[in-house]
Amino acid sequence: MEEKFSALRELVGRMAGQRLPGERELAEQLQVSRPTLRAWLDILEQEGSVQRRQGSGTYAVNVQAGPALRSISLLIDASLKLGDDPFISLLVDQLLASIQAEHMQCSIERISSSGQAPLRLRDGAILIGQAGQALIQRISAPGIPIVCMLLTSEVTSHARVSILQTADREAGAESAASLLRAGCQQLLFIGKQEVSASWERWQGAQQAAQQAGSEIAFRSCSLNYQAGLQMGRELAETQTSARRGIIVTNDWLALGVRTGLLGKGIPLEQSPLVSFDGLPMTEDPALGIASLQIPIATMAEDAIKELQRLARHRLPAGRAVRYPLSWRPEQGPIL
Known part of the structure; x- marks a missing residue:
């Protein structure tokens, strides 16, 4: 079956810009069922290789016909603190590296959801943060391809x-x-709770605890090291003999919480700690932080590929792509 799918890919490549044969003819030519053919065409449509036109048929996309992306606007939510948030800083660094690898130029601007200041838009735009949601309709009007990151909508x-x-x-x-x-x-x-990713993680944790018949409490805290340090010291004052599992919404905050607990003499085994992001700062075994990794490098590379895919399409082709978080291979979950 893989050989037949490869044959379909080759046919699509040869017929760039042309209408493909009808489904019945194409299925007979490849010697596959029509449901299988439709599934393959769905995959190729998602990749941007074919385009279905109602009442007309399926067309092979000429990938060279779309405008080339020479420069990209990187628009970052002004509420995201690049210098104080290692995750955002790493994401931006990875995006810049991916843009440079494609020999593109990049301009960086800070944006806000309420701002009406004119934006210097390039051939495509990457929006980072919740402020991007309010700007999507505004900047998509000129028809440039847009990729948004750190949105839940x-x-x-x-x-x-x-x-x-x-x-x-x-x-x-x-x-x-x-x-x-x-x-x-x-x-x-x-x-x-005001931060969408934190709220989503809390909702998932709460649901899992309820399904297991266990109680879970929520403590609101600013998402930085200093706030975590103070929170860790406060938690140490209420530590009992019971083993309390702590879930912290990002690594930078988790590092502060763990430091505060250790400073008050609370051992690692008495307060297992799980965090998110998978940043290098939490890899030290002495910290006892199990962190679920976000595939930052993959997302940065995919953001550029997605812009290129959107640029090739004449018709709307936006989509949502979800990335699972995973335990570090050498660390694994808490046992």
């Missing part, structure tokens, strides 16, 4: 906009499940 229909999302709710559920499997009698989630 779905792609607006009939738009050249794609959203790269992280599976935060599922990651939150896994964090709680891992602590319960480790025998924790209490669960505590530390985060900020």
